[in-house]
Amino acid sequence: MVAQRRYQRALDHLHGLVIARLFELTKCNMSGTALQVRSRAIKAAIEQYNAAAVALTVPRERLTWEEVVDYTFLSDFDLLRLARTDIVSEGWAQPAGREAMDQYFKLLRADEEIRRLNVEIPRFVTYMRDEERFLRREARRIFAEDPALAHQVTLYRMR
Structure with missing residues (x-):
């Protein structure tokens, strides 16, 4: 029973780490090698899983790092079927x-985002106007001393 409990806890921990990474990477449209980059916790969980899997009276198959890295979608993650509940069908x-969940939570934040933009847009417009005035004034001031530098300031302002 202790070995079974250790196995189940190692499996649950590994599930949590890999699923979190898969969701994270799916959101960023990445997979595979990106999973490798941020993987110390997953490697440690694989070692714990393998130790617990071998300790069972009916040993489970060991996992390799390569197998886990090859999981790019939840539906590919065969270990989910060994868990207490099959979350693939959720x-x-x-x-x-x-x-649908992403869209729902974006809609919840839409009003907040609009309020924030109503503050930021006038700030940005004011910054652009002030920057324009400042660069015009500086180009006129510099022109008498260094016309080439004044020309560069004017080009910068226009860009």
């Missing part, structure tokens, strides 16, 4: 379900 694990 609505939030399906691409359409995740997309």
